[in-house]
Amino acid sequence: MKLFPKISSNKLLIVYGLLGDLSKFSLYLSLALLLLENLLPGFISTHFSFFRWSILLSFLIVLISFLGKKLSLSFSENKFGIVLASFVLFYIFINLFLVNLKFTFRENLVIAFSGLAITFLFYKSFFK
Amino acid sequence: MTFNSRTISLKNKNDIRLYFIGKFLLYIILFFFVISLAQKIIFPSKSFTYSFNHSKSLKNNLNDFNISDNEILSFYVSTLQKFSNIDFILEFKETPTFSGKVNVQKSYKAFFYPEGKPIRNWSEVKENFLVSQGESVYLISGDKKYPINNPETFVAMGFNWKAIRSGKNMDLSKYEKQKLLTIKSVHPDGTIFLTNKNRYFYIENGKKRLLDFPLTELQQKIHYPILVNEKSLSELNSCQMQKSFFNSKKYHCRLSLKEINSLPGSQYRFEVENFPTENSAQMLNATFNKTVSKENLKLFLSNFVKKVFNRLQISNIKT
Numbered sequence: 001m002k003l004f005p006k007i008s009s010n011k012l013l014i015v016y017g018l019l020g021d022l023s024k025f026s027l028y029l030s031l032a033l034l035l036l037e038n039l040l041p042g043f044i045s046t047h048f049s050f051f052r053w054s055i056l057l058s059f060l061i062v063l064i065s066f067l068g069k070k071l072s073l074s075f076s077e078n079k080f081g082i083v084l085a086s087f088v089l090f091y092i093f094i095n096l097f098l099v100n101l102k103f104t105f106r107e108n109l110v111i112a113f114s115g116l117a118i119t120f121l122f123y124k125s126f127f128k
Numbered sequence: 129m130t131f132n133s134r135t136i137s138l139k140n141k142n143d144i145r146l147y148f149i150g151k152f153l154l155y156i157i158l159f160f161f162v163i164s165l166a167q168k169i170i171f172p173s174k175s176f177t178y179s180f181n182h183s184k185s186l187k188n189n190l191n192d193f194n195i196s197d198n199e200i201l202s203f204y205v206s207t208l209q210k211f212s213n214i215d216f217i218l219e220f221k222e223t224p225t226f227s228g229k230v231n232v233q234k235s236y237k238a239f240f241y242p243e244g245k246p247i248r249n250w251s252e253v254k255e256n257f258l259v260s261q262g263e264s265v266y267l268i269s270g271d272k273k274y275p276i277n278n279p280e281t282f283v284a285m286g287f288n289w290k291a292i293r294s295g296k297n298m299d300l301s302k303y304e305k306q307k308l309l310t311i312k313s314v315h316p317d318g319t320i321f322l323t324n325k326n327r328y329f330y331i332e333n334g335k336k337r338l339l340d341f342p343l344t345e346l347q348q349k350i351h352y353p354i355l356v357n358e359k360s361l362s363e364l365n366s367c368q369m370q371k372s373f374f375n376s377k378k379y380h381c382r383l384s385l386k387e388i389n390s391l392p393g394s395q396y397r398f399e400v401e402n403f404p405t406e407n408s409a410q411m412l413n414a415t416f417n418k419t420v421s422k423e424n425l426k427l428f429l430s431n432f433v434k435k436v437f438n439r440l441q442i443s444n445i446k447t
Binding site: 010011013014017018021022025029039040043044046047048101 | 138140143146147150151154158162165168169172432435436439440
């Protein structure tokens with residue numbers, strides 16, 4: 001039994017594309033909101049529910065993967081570029097630094113760099 | 129096929145057009161979503177409610193409720209933020225015949241106390257003082273100590289940071305520990321208020337008593353009084369309650385805070401006149417709003433910069 005009997009695959013492809021755009025936007029917005037929240041705890045979370053937001057994001061990801069499966073689409077092998085990797089590492093570093101502002105500057109630097117090193121080791125051991 | 133929607137291959141021209149129309153609409157929706165989120169953060173509103181059916185509910189955040197014999201309902205709202213106006217809603221169980229008026233004043237709860245006999249003898253005065261111990265700050269009132277729950281409460285209660293004495297060489301255990309002072313608390317006995325007319329009032333047993341001494345003597349003996357404005361007692365902002373167009377059981381009105389915003393204090397005193405004493409009210413709601421304006425935007429930006437500076441400074445101090 002077809003789940004979308006009257007919707008053509010082209011239309012589903014359009015929905016898939018739009019959901020992809022939406023997920024990209026949501027990701028950028030989440031990054032910005034998390035950065036602000038870490039900079040000033042409570043600044044965002046008093047007006048915005050991160051819990052509900054994460055449920056919506058999860059639902060969006062499930063929907064995209066479901067549609068992708070339905071349309072027999074697969075993700076291309078994404079090359080993790082140097083620019084993207086630098087951005088992710090910088091983002092992690094900034095966040096680690098901001099959440100540990102109560103420590104002294106030196107302690108905070110050590111924590112942030114250790115966090116980065118652990119992330120890198122995890123990445124190496126799981127994905128390489 | 130990649131995750132990126134740009135590389136999705138749509139061959140039909142109509143489908144391509146449909147995709148771009150969809151994308152355009154999606155971007156418009158997202159634009160309004162971001163704008164509304166920014167508005168919520170930059171120009172926030174704060175809602176305070178009281179349910180007459182569940183008077184002990186923890187969700188009730190309007191405090192010191194009192195209905196007097198002459199049909200006046202009074203209560204307090206405490207907030208540190210500055211707002212532009214208040215939307216006031218009163219809901220009844222049944223359609224009432226009600227023509228109430230709402231008044232609001234701004235200051236501190238204790239300053240609204242009735243005036244008692246003036247004090248003419250210094251032996252009657254025992255001024256409160258602030259003591260720090262580790263990261264905690266206590267307000268010492270007679271033989272009692274009141275812990276202050278956070279810096280926001282400290283500022284909201286009008287205390288001066290310079291007034292804090294070091295408690296290193298003091299035995300604070302001899303003072304009886306009292307309930308935590310929060311933004312909703314009333315200033316305890318021993319508090320001294322200084323008005324804009326250079327009059328000093330001493331708080332004692334639910335009364336404010338004028339300190340009847342020469343000004344120079346008062347200035348010498350009292351170093352850190354809490355600043356108030358006598359306009360807080362005389363200036364009332366009012367609005368007439370009107371029946372809601374959609375719901376006959378609901379009454380509402382909007383109170384402007386423009387005139388009283390500049391007055392010192394963080395506690396708003398509300399009075400609802402002609403309040404029906406029989407048990408007919410169901411819910412009361414006061415929503416404090418910030419209007420979208422240049423002044424509010426400037427205020428937000430300056431507060432934001434100040435908060436970021438303070439937060440980053442923590443690490444600098446400890447370096």
